[in-house]
Amino acid sequence: MTENLLGDFLRARRGRVSPEAAGVVTSGVRRVPGLRREEVATRAGVSVDYYVRLEQGRERNPSAQVLDAIARALRLDDDARLHLFRVAGLTPRTHRGAGPERADPGLSRLLEMWPENPALVLGKAYDVLAANRLAYALFDGLRHGPNLLMKVFLDPEARTFYPDWDRVAANTVAGFRTLHGEAPHDPRIREVLEAVRAGSPDFAAMWQRHDARRKRLERKRFRHPQVGELTLRMHAFDVKSAPGQELVVYHAEPGSASADALRLLGTLDATHLREQHATRTAPGPDAAG
Known part of the structure; x- marks a missing residue:
């Protein structure tokens, strides 16, 4: 099974943002914790279909501008934003040599x-x-x-x-x-x-x-x-x-x-x-x- 690091991260962090904190007006009983997909998409300025494809792993090449907008919608701090960019493949990952790791x-x-x-x-x-x-x-x-x-x-x-x-x-x-x-x-x-x-x-x-x-x-x-x-x-x-x-x-x-x-x-x-x-x-x- 292929890992979907970006989708897993987006779903987890979406569930951590309360509608009140995001400025979303709600009414009635909500079936899911946190924000809905369409609420994140609206706040990030992308289509709902595009955001769903991101979470499902069917869209693997988001732009830096889109990730910035999603980071703001999910209220990510600097560390979490950097992690978002990494799992989306927009920052260079560390290449480490083979063999046991040692301190200098x-x-x-x-x-x-x-x-x-x-x-x-x-x-x-x-x-x-x-x-x-x-x-x-x-x-x-x-x-x-x-x-x-x-x-x-x-x-x-x-x-x-x-x-x-x-x-x-x-x-x-x-x-x-x-x-x-x-x-x-x-x-x-x-x-x-x-x-x-x-x-x-x-x-x-x-x-x-x-x-x-x-x-x-x-x-x-x-x-x-x-x-x-x-x-x-x-x-x-x-x-x-x-x-x-x-x-x-x-x-x-x-x-x-x-x-x-x-x-x-x-x-x-x-x-x-x-x-x-x-x-x-x-x-x-x-x-x-």
């Missing part, structure tokens, strides 16, 4: 230059490609491999680790949707998508909303088993040398309780590292005295 070694070394800031590199499917020691210490205990989407939805400890799990989950899904729009046929993206969709009804429901939004500056709360609750600000940057990858850096407000907790976490991790090293280098029981 120089970028990995840069992460270690921020010992007081958890920092990591996320790949095209939210795989954790590299991280500094403080990031590993912060996320320690979350299972299901080095993949952020799997950690959020498949790890039973995630709802404790993220006090605001609902918001974190929704933002993670919206970010993954943009990655999927850039490369919907990428094998790793499809592998992660199918695994999480099969394992998490919550993800499956959120995925059907078709929210598309890149990571941005935000505050995020964590509940760490060793140092308690932290509130950190997150910065996300595109890695220009590797399209699809993101550098994510966290920091605490100076002088805050979260800054103290982050500092304590770093101390505990360093102590654990020294103890491991001492255990490995200690002479065995048969060593000469």
